[in-house]
Amino acid sequence: MYVFLIISAFIVCIVALIITLLLGKSESDKAKAYEKAENRHEQELHRSIDYEKSSMKENVPLLIVIYGATFLIAIALFLIFIYFPF
Numbered sequence: 131m132y133v134f135l136i137i138s139a140f141i142v143c144i145v146a147l148i149i150t151l152l153l154g155k156s157e158s159d160k161a162k163a164y165e166k167a168e169n170r171h172e173q174e175l176h177r178s179i180d181y182e183k184s185s186m187k188e189n190v191p192l193l194i195v196i197y198g199a200t201f202l203i204a205i206a207l208f209l210i211f212i213y214f215p216f
Contacts, residue, residue, distance in 0.1 A: 131214070135207050146200040153189060 164177065 132211070135211055139204055139207050142200055142203045146196050149196050150193065153192060157185075157189070 160181075164174075
C-alpha cells in the first residue's frame with residue numbers, strides 16, 4: 131500500500147510539473163513571436179498592457195487549479211497513510 135501511495139504522489143507531482151512547463155513554454159513562444167514582429171513603441175506598450183491583463187485572467191487561475199489539485203491529492207494521500215496504516 132505504501133508503494134501505491136508513493137507512486138500516486140510522484141505521478142501527481144510530475145503531471146503538475148509537466149503542465150506548468152507547457153504553460154511556461156507557450157508563454158515563451160508568445161514572447162519570441164512578439165520579438166520577431168516589427169512594431170512601434172505604442173504597439174508594444176498596448177500589447178504589454180493586454181498581456182498583463184490576460185495573464186492574470188488565464189495563467190494565474192490555471193496555475194492555482196493545478197497546484198490546488200496537487201495539494202489536495204497530496205493531503206488525501208497523507209490522510210490515507212495516517213489513518214489506514216498497513
